[in-house]
Amino acid sequence: MRIAIAGLLHETNTFADGLTPYAAFELKGANPGLLKDREILQTLRGVSMCTGGHIAVAEKFGVELVPLIWTMAQPSGTVRHEAYIRLRTELLDKLRQALPVHGVLLELHGAMVTDQCEDVEGDLLQQVRSLVGPRVPVIANLDLHANITSRMAREATTLIGYDTYPHVDFIERGEEAANLMAAILKGAVKPVVAYRQIDLMIGPPRQCTLQGPMADAFKLVHELERQAGIITITLAGGFPFADIRDAGVAVVVTANADEALARRTADELADYIWSRRQDFRVSLTPVREAIDYALRAKHGPVLLADGSDNPGGGAPCDGTVMLAELVRANVPSAVVAIIADPEAVARAHQVGAGHQATLVVGGKTDARHGSSLTLTGEVRWVGEKEYVNKGPMMTGMRVSMGRAAVFVVNNVEIILAENRFQPFDCEALRCLGIEPRERLLVGLKSAVHFRAGYQTMAAKIFELDTPGIHSPNLSLYTYRRLRRPIYPLDEIPASHCPIRA
Numbered sequence: 001m002r003i004a005i006a007g008l009l010h011e012t013n014t015f016a017d018g019l020t021p022y023a024a025f026e027l028k029g030a031n032p033g034l035l036k037d038r039e040i041l042q043t044l045r046g047v048s049m050c051t052g053g054h055i056a057v058a059e060k061f062g063v064e065l066v067p068l069i070w071t072m073a074q075p076s077g078t079v080r081h082e083a084y085i086r087l088r089t090e091l092l093d094k095l096r097q098a099l100p101v102h103g104v105l106l107e108l109h110g111a112m113v114t115d116q117c118e119d120v121e122g123d124l125l126q127q128v129r130s131l132v133g134p135r136v137p138v139i140a141n142l143d144l145h146a147n148i149t150s151r152m153a154r155e156a157t158t159l160i161g162y163d164t165y166p167h168v169d170f171i172e173r174g175e176e177a178a179n180l181m182a183a184i185l186k187g188a189v190k191p192v193v194a195y196r197q198i199d200l201m202i203g204p205p206r207q208c209t210l211q212g213p214m215a216d217a218f219k220l221v222h223e224l225e226r227q228a229g230i231i232t233i234t235l236a237g238g239f240p241f242a243d244i245r246d247a248g249v250a251v252v253v254t255a256n257a258d259e260a261l262a263r264r265t266a267d268e269l270a271d272y273i274w275s276r277r278q279d280f281r282v283s284l285t286p287v288r289e290a291i292d293y294a295l296r297a298k299h300g301p302v303l304l305a306d307g308s309d310n311p312g313g314g315a316p317c318d319g320t321v322m323l324a325e326l327v328r329a330n331v332p333s334a335v336v337a338i339i340a341d342p343e344a345v346a347r348a349h350q351v352g353a354g355h356q357a358t359l360v361v362g363g364k365t366d367a368r369h370g371s372s373l374t375l376t377g378e379v380r381w382v383g384e385k386e387y388v389n390k391g392p393m394m395t396g397m398r399v400s401m402g403r404a405a406v407f408v409v410n411n412v413e414i415i416l417a418e419n420r421f422q423p424f425d426c427e428a429l430r431c432l433g434i435e436p437r438e439r440l441l442v443g444l445k446s447a448v449h450f451r452a453g454y455q456t457m458a459a460k461i462f463e464l465d466t467p468g469i470h471s472p473n474l475s476l477y478t479y480r481r482l483r484r485p486i487y488p489l490d491e492i493p494a495s496h497c498p499i500r501a
């Protein structure tokens, strides 16, 4: 038995400046770069990614894996179409050489966009399908933030998305995909798929599965999955920072040889999501209000989530609005993780640890995340840093900060890094000797993923109302290609059917 495996992951924020080049997929920073052939097995075996799950199941059953390519670029702006075509060609060439294979397992994101293609995963699945033919099962794992299109659902045998946000079930979903592949190849099941798209977009904070309407929705997903005849259900919250026709919520129900059951179940879930649409609206807290709360708090850490500048959703991670307020308020013990600013890092390295310095910090990528701050303080540490995630998300993945520095202004420790990455794991602070439990206030460039590492220690969490291209206030964006009407941007006329196959 030979199964091809591959991965191509990018969450494309079409509101970000600039195009994402091929080099972004090769970059070894928060991600392992562009892996080929056996490197994929060596790097991802035991790592909490879906491919880690594919490998674990295959090796348990003694299945031969044919690794093709695997890459995940940091979320960023629209991908250069040539970059995608080059990656696609590398993947398909290796697949062609590997033929015949019995099945294909893919790890995709589901929200990748190029300057010529709104539905990259739909295109890739179609290409893979045309190479292997209609009878070879092709199963793709997807992110919970996938913008799933009808083409993706049609071309794949089935799609299996994460059930969690923070994403802590990569391995389980990868194992689920690989186990399903095994069951299909044994002839034990015959998957049929029903797809429903909902005219609804949800800001990331309300997609969190730990609480609120999304927790309720996944409770229903799991109940429906226990029905006889249902194989698996994917509910994708979608990625609203993509100005494409198909952005938003979708469901995919996979049943065993029972199309009517798949359709009925997809309708039930889609109707439920639509009925809860008002509960998915996001409310945010002004920075000053959150800081005032922290100043009155007896103990910390009070967590401030600067989700609008979340690098995990393509934002620059050098926004200064939260930082400026923290410095101004002179909070007695605060840390900001991280400001991605290679220039400020270089300057801190010139000055050296233990010295006073005036640095121009942040606000260098664009004008939408606050302007640069000229700050005087102490360079407490400089160096190059790498850590391994120890929390529940992407456990075991190595993250390189590149060159970094800790710059202390008033009582605010600012972690400056050359690389841009989301500090969802506490190791981002601890590797620098900063214990978040001992700080009154922790400011994080993260919308929801930080909850994986920090939620249990938090005295209080605030989701900040800051400007940026990952702000969940969706009325701030100008959409040109998105289908309309869509909730919450538009009034939905009674005559409009908000759910379609």
Ligand SMILES: [Zn+2]
Pocket: 143, 144, 145, 167
């Ligand atoms: Zn995601």
